[in-house]
Amino acid sequence: MGIDGDYLLPVFVMADLFRGLLLGRLKRAHREGRITLAGRAAPLAAPGAFRRLLEALYRKRWVVYAKLPFAGPQQVFRYLGRYTHRVAVSDYRLLDVAGDAVVLRTRGDDVATMTPEQFVTRFLLHVLPQIGG
Numbered sequence: 001m002g003i004d005g006d007y008l009l010p011v012f013v014m015a016d017l018f019r020g021l022l023l024g025r026l027k028r029a030h031r032e033g034r035i036t037l038a039g040r041a042a043p044l045a046a047p048g049a050f051r052r053l054l055e056a057l058y059r060k061r062w063v064v065y066a067k068l069p070f071a072g073p074q075q076v077f078r079y080l081g082r083y084t085h086r087v088a089v090s091d092y093r094l095l096d097v098a099g100d101a102v103v104l105r106t107r108g109d110d111v112a113t114m115t116p117e118q119f120v121t122r123f124l125l126h127v128l129p130q131i132g133g
Contacts, residue, residue, distance in 0.1 A: 015062040023054055089123060 029035050030050055037045040044050045069076045089104065095111065096103040102119040106112050114122075 009066075011064045011066045014066070015064040018064060019058070019060075019062040023057055027054055 026035075037050070044053060093105045094102070095105060097116075100115065101113050102116055103111060103113045104119075
């Protein structure tokens with residue numbers, strides 16, 4: 001299917017929305033001092049440099065990768081439903097929680113052990129962002 005294909009959502013609109021949301025949050029985080037500009041990013045700490053970068057990024061045409069789902073639209077809704085109607089980790093999957101390790105059951109009944117930091121990082125990958133906030 002080409003760029004003019006019939007998608008669930010218009011890809012150019014998705015690209016513009018994503019660009020606006022991401023750059024808006026980046027701008028706010030910078031304004032609030034929640035971004036550290038060090039190493040190769042240190043030149044962006046100069047007065048006006050970060051603003052000029054954002055302006056350039058706003059002018060760019062962003063690309064959203066969209067294609068037909070292999071199993072059809074119903075598979076897309078089932079996939080999205082897992083994120084909108086379930087928690088990322090059910091209680092029964094947590095086998096042990098200690099100060100230095102989290103043990104949980106994975107798919108296929110395997111067991112994974114990780115640090116609490118690794119667990120929180122992976123867990124947060126499943127948290128949907130607040131829209132417009």
